[in-house]
Amino acid sequence: MATELPRIISVDDHVIEPAHLFDTWLPARYRERGPRPLTAGIGELAYVGGKYRITMDPDGPPTDWWVYEDLKFPYKRNIAAVGFDRDEMTLEGITREEMRPGCWDPKERLKDMDLNHVEASLCFPSFPRFCGQTFAEAHDKEVALACVRAYNDWMVEEWCGDSGGRLIPLCLIPLWDVELAVAEIRRNAARGVRAVTFSEIPTHLGLPSIHSGYWDPFFAVCQETGTVVNMHIGSSSQMPAASPDAPPAVQASLSFNNAMASMMDFLFSGVLVTYPRLKLAYSEGQMGWVPYALERADDVWEEHRAWGGVRDTVPEPPSTYYYRQIFCCFFRDKHGVASIDVVGRDNATFETDYPHVDSTFPHTKEVALDHVKGLDDETVHKLMRGNAIRMLDLDLDR
Incomplete structure (x- = not known):
């Protein structure tokens, strides 16, 4: 029985970009055409069918925005929710001044991690969106490429730079050009970056x-x-929806569906066969669905591989590749923990989702202990940090 919880490594948190990011890190010749911070009123803000509808209103509540080409991007309370009561975590606009400083200040983030029993954290972007869709959709790709590189420079050197390895860099690629993407992976790997964010279903982005x-x-x-x-739910710019007029709670409940669909795509693609050391991580997808998904995939492979089009591309049962190369993660998923032998004691990692509305901050230790009670110490260590260290090749615990 586990008696003490090891310090957590969270493989899915988020950062609110500071207003100075592009003024500081984007080369001067691009700044006029790059993203600009703005504080202005917000008007109608609704979430319908998995998409936000947003307007500016000079008489609306003050909100911090990014303005970039024809995009107006506001920060909303539900993505900077820590510090608010549950019923205050709404779709209203918010300024950085109203946020908990750990949302955008790396020194304050480290303090909040200490409060929350977290040693290290991997953070996804907000304004660029989960895999850099904002820049992929831009018209001027020269500026967009400069923005991707500027974001990565800020992420590596400023956000993570003085954290002693506790803030783990997660970089973007220029999604619109695979050769530029390869160059950016190499550029960042040369300075120790071991994580990139990618779309769960690229075709939804027109790729x-x-x-x-x-x-x-x-x-x-x-x-x-x-x-x-690393593929975050929603990194295909759409969430699973049922009826088009369903409340956002329906999309929130179905969000794991994106991770499940993406994993099936990869398991039957042959990609994991061709690249046997490639590691995939599903972020914020939870894991209770994994046992049935693997059972179904293996059954389809066994019974239907000829007409199913995978007889020649997937030589072993799909679950083989999952256990070898795929990581899932959880923060509230007792069903997944109860099925940990099938989910994989070496495949599951943990997250806190700071500062989103789903975050367990500041009660992550209690939530984690409630999930792992009854598990042996070795498994608890793997789930809370060991698998993340192995996945990301971190220097911790060496």
């Missing part, structure tokens, strides 16, 4: 599918450099 061969140079360089491909 080639993982089955097409287009992304093979990207997968090859990630394998070569030990760079983990």
Whole structure:
């Protein structure tokens, strides 16, 4: 029985970008055309069918925005929710001044991690969106590429730079050009970066599918450099929806569906066969669904592989590749923990989702202990930190 919880390594948190990011890190010749911070009123803000509808209103509540080309991006309370009561975690706009400083200040983030029993943290972007869709959708790709590099420089040197390895860099790629993506992976790997964020379902972004061969140079360089491909729910710019007029709670409940669909895509793609050391990580997808998904995938492979089109591309049962190369993560998922032998004691990692509305901050230790009670110390260590250290090749515990 576990008696003491080891310090947690969270593989899915988020950062609110500071207002100075692009003024500081984007080369001067691009700044006029790059993202600009703005504080202005917000008008109507709704979430319908998995998409936000947003307007500016000079008479609305003050909100911090990014303005970039024809995009107006506001920060909302539900993505900077720590410090608010549950019923205050709404879709209203918010300024950085109203946020808990750990949302955007790395020194304050480390203090909040200490309060929350967290040693290290991997943070996804907010304004660039989960895998850099903001820059992929931009018209001027020269500026967009400069923005991707500026964001990565800020992430590595400023956000993570003085943290003693506690803030783990997660970098973007220019999604619109696989050769530029390969170059950016190499540039960041050379300075110790071991994590990149990617879309769970690239075709939803108008990009080639993982089955097409287009992304093979990207997968090859990630394998070569030990760079983990991290896919956050919603990194396809859409969430699973049922009825188009369903309340946002429906999308929130179904969000794991994106991770499950993406994992099936990869398991039957042959990518994990061709790149046997490539590591995939599903972020914020939870894991209680994994046992049935693997059972179904193996059954389809056994019974239907000929007409199913995978007889020649997937030589072993799909679960083989999951256990070898895929990591899932959880923060509230007792069903997944109860099924840990099938989910995989070496495949599951933990997250706190700071500062989003789902975050367990500041009660993460209590939540984690409630989930792992009854598990042996070795398994608890793996779930709370050991698997994350192995996945990301961290210097901790060596």
